[in-house]
Amino acid sequence: MTNIALAQVVRRVRPPVRAAEVPDFLAMIDQQTTMVVNLARLVGEVLQGKESTHSLRLLDLEQRREELQRRNQAAVHSLPDRHARLDEIHWTMSALDRAAAVLFQTARGFQQLRSTPDEAASQMMLVVQKAIESLQQGYAQLASGSPAAEFEADAAIGSESALSSYRSLGWPGSDAGQSLAASRNQAATPAERSFAGRWLDELYGNLNNIAHELAGAGAILKSWSRQLSAAAMARTLSPQKLLLS
Amino acid sequence: MGTQVQAAETPVISRLIEGDVDRYLAAIADATAIFREAVDVYLQTGPDGGCWRQARHISEHMRTLDDMQQTLETSVRPNSVFGDLVLGMLDPLTGVNRLLKDMKRQVTGFAIESGFSGPGRSVPAYLVADVQELTNEVCAAVDALVESYRSAVLCGGQASSGNAERGVSWYENQADRLSMQLLKKIFADESLDLKLQLLLAQLVEEIDRVADQAEGIDQKLRASRGAGLPTLVARDSH
Known part of the structure; x- marks a missing residue:
């Protein structure tokens, strides 16, 4: 009988992670951000009625999101250590994935009621698009070692308070009836106005x-x-080494 | 001694968790506000009023709370320092979730359940102010619970700035006293038939029970604080 040392077995099941095998997290985050940028633009077009909620582009992006999320999670979990930077990478990837999930949810919600968003909502959508584009530029600058990434990060951070300001301008459901009427060229019923108001609030x-x-x-x-x-x-430190330094 | 994650480790994650926990606690307080409003609408307009709006509102709000909790749980890696921290922090909130579900059941009951919403189920006018006062004390008990949790988790266990005497137990005692007074009034009123008396007593006891639950959770929270509830203390700034 041949005795196999436990350490050898463990190595065969899970080889130790060498520096060369550490995933390129910056590249992965960049790919994920690009997907969210494309999605935010597409959802903006859907809300404006320029693109269908059944568009193949939307389905493609949904598949892409699932692929990236699966791959990203596998990459993060492939590193068994309790490295604090991994928490930040995981949080970033989760945040981008949730942002994408809510964007899809927004597009699907629009499918139920073809009411155009009011002015406040349209402006808010633009703020969201700019925020994700800022993040995309920020990650690219970080990868190239540029200190300007911090300014792009600030732009994304500021989007949250900017959106609150826009929201305070619009009153939930205030002109939902007009939006619906304008989009269909006929007056909305009270029930439709109430539904449109709830959709805008959502x-x-x-x-x-x-x-x-x-x-x-x-x-x-x-x-x-x-x-x-x-x-x-x-x-x-180089940008690539930063994430697992 | 609680498990404190210091700023030196990863302050940015600490701040993000802190922000999300803060939003979650604010949303719990919003649920209390919906409950208070629902009782008010029921008292003012009876079961035929707009109770269904509050029922829908609290159902949607509970979904939001579930989403927020899920976000907190999935934002951190399982079996990591922050993963363990967040799960430890969320553990006492399991009881709060049960309390909120009880609130939701009651609010929905105002709109659709026969015990509250059958014909002639309105609360007699002379009891309305007392039931409102009871509801205020019950909601204050839940709000005090949220503040107690907030100070334990986000402020490193420091006492909240409010009057220490006006804690969860204080409001629960007030609620007990008011519900007892209400029950005495209900059963002393001979103009009410026994069936209506029992239904009104049920309404009072249901509302009061929320404060009892809040006190039970607060006692567990205090016990776990003594045993080392995970806290989040981020000390740096942007």
């Missing part, structure tokens, strides 16, 4: 939730950018 809530997630990802990006800048001053 839309405001969704957009606020997305901005909250993006602001959280922005706070982490800002922290990474500051640490990279501090380390760059001492010439001790």
